[in-house]
Structures are given as C-alpha cells and as structure tokens.
Amino acid sequence: MEIFLQQVVSGLATGGIYGSVALALVMIYQATDVVNFAQGEMAMFSTYLAWSMLNAGVPYWAAFFATLAVAFVCGVVIERVVIRPVENAPVLTIVIVCIGLLVILNSVAGWIYSYIQKPFPSPFPEKPITIGNIFFGAHDLGALGVTLLVLLLLYVFFRYTTLGLAMRAAAQNPVSSRLCGIRVGWMLALGWGLAALVGAVAGLMIAPIVFLDPTMMSGILIYAFASATLGGFTSPGGAVLGGLLVGVIENLVGTYVKFIGTELKLTVALAMIPVVLLVRPSGLFGRVAVHRV
C-alpha cells in the first residue's frame, strides 16, 4: 500500500510538471488554433533569463516576476513579428514556422549558456515533508500548488473580465468580433503573451527538479502533448488533469506491470493517447466539435 501511495505522490509531482506545460499549449491552441511546437523552448529560454538575473544577484521573487513580465512581452512580440506574416497561410506552414522557432531558441540558448546543466534554486524549503512513511518533496507540492493557482487565475481572467471575454470571442469567431470592435490581431498576440507567461512559470518550477540545460523541456514537451491530448485540447483544466493522470499512470504501470517495467514506461504513456482518443476522440474533457454540413 505504502509503495502504491508513494508512486502516486511521485506521479502527481511529475504530472504537475506535464500539466503546467500542457496548460500553456492548450492556451495558445484555444486562442490561435495553432499548436506551438516552440512552447517548451520558449519556457526554457525564459528560465535561462531568470538564471542570468539570479546570477547577477537579483533576489528570487524579483527575478521571478521580472521573468514573467519579459516572457509575456516576448510572447506578444513573437506573435506580432514572427507569426503574423504567415497568419493566413495553411496551418502546416505555421507549424513549420513554430518548428523553426524551436530550433533557433534551442541553438541560441546552447550557444549563449553552453550545454552543461546548471542547478536552479527553488523558492520552497529543501526538507521533504513526511506523512507516515510517505515522502513529499516540498518543491513538488509547491510547484503543483503554483500550477493550480495559475489555472485558477486564468479561469477567473477568462470568465469574469472583459479582456478575457474579448480574447475568447476573438478566438471563436474572429469575423464577428471584428464587427464588435475587438482588435483580433492584438487578442491573438495577448494569447501568445499569456501562454508564454504560463510557460515561463512552468519552466521556473521545473528547473529546480530537472536542472537547467537547453534540452530541459524537450522530454517534458512530449509528455505535455500527451497530457493535453488526453485531457482534450479545448480544456485547460483537462490539460492539467491529463498531466496528473499521465504522471500517475506511468509510474504505476512502471511499478506494477512487471513485463513492461521501466523499459517501456514512455511507450505506455504514449500508448494512452491513441487508446483514449479511440474511446473519446476529443480527449477526456474536450468539447466535441460539431460540423454543420
């Protein structure tokens, strides 16, 4: 029983990481209909900027919020400058541009900061919390808490503020929104900015666990895709929940299903995707898109 609980707890911890990146992915998708392959690298780059600030002596929370601000601005700028020229191109063209962005960010980060991993501080205490015989990493709990807080703030923003409403309208029906006076272009840019901000938070929470290096996010991006697919790309809450599920199931299968063991852990996580999609093609919590003939 004890090992079961411990694996679940570990799974929730890693799942929280997947979920936070999945959240950023879903946000951009909801706002712009584009799956941003560069999401992970943007988060990684933001985290490096934070590292530079911390290295220069800036205190943690100042660097944290400064990074969020910078990430937000960069997200907006990227959408306006890099994505805008191909806004009306076929969707795959935009995907290639995102891939180009991914490759550039990765390469430049490696060039500036080198590929050797760097430790990254956590705002949460070092000592693990023990309940019975189960160990909870304080940082894991803290990171999960931060992710849920971000989710809550986003929910409040989109549901109860005018700006949030305008953004949702721009994503769902750009033509009508323009007629209502909403500047759709800027709404898209805002969407990217917010997603970049969420990604930066994810990066700052992940780096203390997996250590900062240019390839930090590539593995996680994979799991984030799995989580978002599982939860449904149209549901932010679903994305986070999907992440938690992926984390837990992966751990449990690795522990209990002996013939798979750890050698196929990743495969199991990935196999969940097509299996779930076959049963619920839009993900567990996604909205089924109804096409009018």
Add this chain to the structure above:
Amino acid sequence: MTRRTIVALALVAALGPLLFAGPAGAQWPGVTPTEIKIGNTNPYSGPASAYGTIGKALTAYFKKVNDEGGINGRKINFVTLDDGYSPPKTVEMVRRLVEQDQVAFVFQTLGTPTNSAIHKYLNEQKVPHLFVATGATKWGDPRNFPWTMGWQPTYQTEGHIYAQYVLKNVPNPKIGILYQNDDYGKDYVKGLKDGLGEAGRKLIVLEQSYEVTDPTIDSQIVNLKNSGANVFYNVTIPKFAVQAIKKSHDIGWKPLHLLNNVSASVDVVLKPAGLEASRDLITALYLKDPTDPQWKNDQGMKDWLAFMQKYYPEGNTKDAFNVYAYTVAQGLVHVLKQCGNDLSRENVMRQAANIKNLSLPLLLPGIKVNTGPTDFYPIEQEQLARFDGERWALFGEVHDAGKK
C-alpha cells in the same frame, strides 16, 4: 604516329597530373610538409550536445600546439563536424572527411552508435580510427578491426571493478541497479554482471531503467528502496545522478552507493545533490577532477587552468569533459611526435599501437597509457575513491584490467 595519337598523348600529358595527382604537395593523405589534417565528428547539437565541449576543447588544444610550433614543423588542421549524435549523419560527415576533405585520419569521434556506423567503413578504407570517445568494449579488437582504437577505460572494466569491490567488502549484498536505457547504460550493467559471475548475478534484486527524455527518476528510486537493496549501482548521466543522490537521501535510503565515473564531478553532480547527501559515495576514477580541492596546487591542474583561460575561455573549468579532451589530445600529440617524419596512415597506426608507459599530467598518479599490437585499450587502470564530504579520497590499489 598518327595525328590523333599525338593529340591524345598531349591531352593525357596535360590533364594527367590533374587526374592522377592528389592535392598539391601531399606526401600522404591529409599530410603536407606544413600540415596534418585530422577529422572528427562531435554532437554539437541534439540531445547529446553537452559532449560537444570535448570537440571545442580539442580544437583549442590543437591551436595551442600550433602556436607552440606544431609537430615536427607541421601545423594541425583539426576539422570537426556536427553529427547531432545521429548515426546516418555521422556516416555522411565521416565520408566527407575521408573522401572530400582527405584527412589523414579520424580522431575522437564520439558516441557508441555513431562510431558503430563508421566502424566497418573506416577499416575498409584503411583510415586510422583513433582514440574513439566512448567507453564501449568493442573498440579494442585489432584482429578484426586493425584500424580502430579506443582510449578510456571501458564501462565494462569499471563495472568489473565495482563487482569485485562488492563481493569482497559487502557481507550480504542485495544489489539494485538504475541504468540509462541505451548502450552506455547496458554496457555498465554487463560489466557489473560479468564481474559478479554466475553466482553473483543472483545478488541483483531489482533493475530499473530510464530514458534520457524522462524528466525525473523519482519513481525508480522509490522502487529500488522498496526492493530492500543495500547496494545501489547508479549508472546515470549527471542530470539524473543528481536526482538519484538527492532522492535517495530524501526518502531515507542509505545503501552502498556506487556512482559511475561519467557522473563523478564534484561541482556538477555532488554539490547540487548536496555534499552531505553525497557522503560515502564510491566511484572509480582515472582522471583528476578539476573541482576536487586536493588538486588545487597540482602543477598539471594549474597548467590546464592556464590553457583553459587562454585558449578556451568560454569553456567550463568545472567540466570534467574538458580535462578528458585535454588528456586525449596530449595522447595524440605524443603519437604524432613518435611518428617522426613518416605520417603515413600505416605508421600512425603502428605508433598508436606502440605507446609505452606514457604518463600524462591529468591522469591520476600511477595510471599510465599503454598499447601494443594486441592491446588496443590505451588506458585500463582505474582507482576507487570515496567521497568524504569535500573531495574524492582515493583508496586501495590502482586496478588494472590489463592484468587479468
């Protein structure tokens, strides 16, 4: 003679040199009186890019050699290409180096699958494939692959040493293994298993693997603790080694912790994991760790730091890969000097297989480089060390895999 024959002969005379001569002044492939061209591939991009610093450090070292006059009057032209750790790319780049750039030989190509891809080709083309940057065991096979030579102690050798240590010093060993699911990890595990022997193999209670793309290995550590293992064989790269050390400490698991050499850096691994948490870790070493305070006043280390500052300032002086690169480059320079004025590929290979008791400044005291016509493993010695909270304290004898 007909007019046609005269014209034909004239054409041959005019074009012949173009068709049949090599590059101007070439005495042997890649060698002119003023230059030796050396080829290399390294992963400067992709998942293994952390190893790319080796290529950069090598380039810096050869620049130093050139600044100091070169070797027997020849400057080294070190051509290094990115293969992204992808075997098909390695094949393409190495073919380019051999067939287009006409290098004298190929040196320190990195990675096991990548080297496997060019292994046969280089031997068929009779191009020296020297001092490959991988710890796999298959490179020391002069009978079947006379042009390929390894450099560092193999992962299997290291695994052997740990196995012997466990059998001798642990009364009731129950061994748990965490390994990376690729050739590097599996080779280490094989070394341990072979060292334990048939009977010893039963002492392994649990094996857990992970992929490089996994974010954490917490789950595996939990399982290992739960298996009741009192010996932990940790075959992970630095990123995961830190997690393994930290997590074991956090969940209160205190086995005899054997850490593979790849992750033995004090600054990159032990410090972030916690110096107290890393106490009593055991590893096998053959190079001096640049972050280990015991070498602070060592002349060899001081020279290395000076080299890094002058020739590779953007390189990390805490990164053991840069010590590795410096040492292997020195090994090559020794071989080239030994060649004298005969830099044919055959002679380069002959001299590489003729290194006797070479001492290099950053090898641990007592460890020497040795090769022979049937011994294509240049470094076969390692020494165990225990971390005392501050440094790797060497203990015991220098183990020599060469003497079975």
Add this chain to the structure above:
Amino acid sequence: MSRGQGWRRAIVLVAIAIACALPFLLSNFRLFQFTQVFIYAIALLGLNILTGFNGQISLGHGAFYALGAYTTAIMIDRWSVPYGWTIPVAGLLCLTAGFLFGIPALRLEGLYLALATFALALAVPQILKYFEHWTGGSQGIVLSKPGAPLGLTLSPDQWLYFVTLGVLILLFVLGANLLRGRTGRAIVAIRDNPIAAQAMGVNGALYKSLTFGVSAAYTGVAGALSALAIAFVAPDAFNVFLSITFLVGIVIGGLASISGAIFGGLFVQFVPNWAQEISKAAPWAIYGIFLIVFMYAMPRGIVGALRLAGARLARFRG
C-alpha cells in the same frame, strides 16, 4: 497533349537524363548524398500522399521508415535474404501496418491524429530497444553495402544510386498515375469536403485507410533503401526529429505535389550542411532562420511558388 503537359514531360525526361549521368561526373561521396536525397524524396512523397493530398496529418512516419529499415536489416542479417527482395517485403509490411493503423485513425480528426501519430514516432526508439533479440537493441545492426552485380564495373555507391533512382522513378510514376486518376480525385475530395465526397458515393473509410497504407508503404521502402545506403541501423537514428524532418520536407517542397518531394528532399539533405558552413557556433539557429524565411517567401512551398510564378508568367504572356 496541351503545351503545358508537353513541357512538363520534357522537363521530367531531361531531369532523369541528368540524374543518370551524375554517377559518372560526381565523386562517390556526392553520390551518397544524392542517394540520400532520393530516399528522402520517396519518403516525402509517401507522407505527401497522406497529408498533402488526403489531408490526414501524420507526425509519425518515422515509425514506418524505421519499420522498413529494420525489416531490411533483420532479413539480411538474420536470414541472409538477398537485399533486392527485402525492399518489396518492407513495402508490403508497411502497407499492411499503415492500413491497420489507418483504421483506428479514422476516428481522429486533424490535430488529434497528428498527436496520435506523434506519440507513435516518440515510442519507436524505446520499442526498438525493447525487442533487443530481433533488433540488436541500442547496438544496432551493421550491414554490408551491396555491390554491383557481376559484369557491371560500378562502385557500390554508384550501383546503389542507380537502384534508388530506379525505385524512385517507378514509385513516382505509380504515384502520379494513382493521384491523377479517379483514385486521386477521390482522395483529394475526401480532404476538401468529406461529407460531399461521401454523398457522391466515395467510401471515405476505405480510401482513407488505403491511403494510409500506401503512404506507409512508400515511406517503408525509403527506410529499406536507407538501411542499405548507410549500412547500419540503430534506434537513435529513428527518433521523433526524423518525423518532424519529414513534415518540414513536405511543407517546404509543397503540399499536394509530386515534384515537391524532390525539392523537399534536396532541402532536408543539404540545408543543414550549409547551415553548418555558415555558423559553427549555432548551425541550427541558421537552419531555423532558413525555415522561417522560406515559409514567409513561399507559404505554399517551393512548388507552390513555382506554380504561382508560372501562372503570373502565363498571364503576362497572355
């Protein structure tokens, strides 16, 4: 035959003639690179049939490429099958695998299909390592490059070049016939307006699965050829980046175009090398910039841009 078609046929014949002459003009190394270009072109045509013509986005074609490559490697290494036979076997195996994969894929739309196939691509290296007994695990399988058959004084590189070229021409001609005929129209109709197509009597499910199968077969054949050309297979060579490279190739070359596959192959093979020449420090950053600039200048790929230029020229002429 219209003037346009006459021109097109002439260009194709000239291109084939040049391709046949290259082995006697270029070094073995360059031939090796061009063989790679052809291999990519075959794989890209495969992916294009599915994604460009039929609208099913696949980010997992690296899996079929790997399947083809390992089929060849295992057949040669374990069972000493002559290499010639391994190519059609790889194709058939992938045809079946693709068709079987295509059936559940019917339930998935656009993005979700892309992600499901992405998952497939990601799982490939791990699966290959797991079945160590067959695949040789992380060590991979080493092969010998096939030599020219008796009588022909060609180097292995030249021979393999011709074999690949021959397979390329065959598959491209077959593909063109398929896509320009009724089947092709049905496939495209399913992409553009699946409901209308269904109403017109096109069996959407059957065509989509078949298309998946054919697409996988092409890519599998490319994989088989690559195993021969590189003479080595290992799980690391078939990671997710390969599938992404395929996607890049078809978009750059031009979706829903046959000749686009060749342009895509050229891009994917040579541009990373050029990027390395330009910048040692951050070559992939240069590659990324190339990608983005290409997409700005030619959002519909090279062939798209050529068609646009051709249309403008025609209008200009008058």
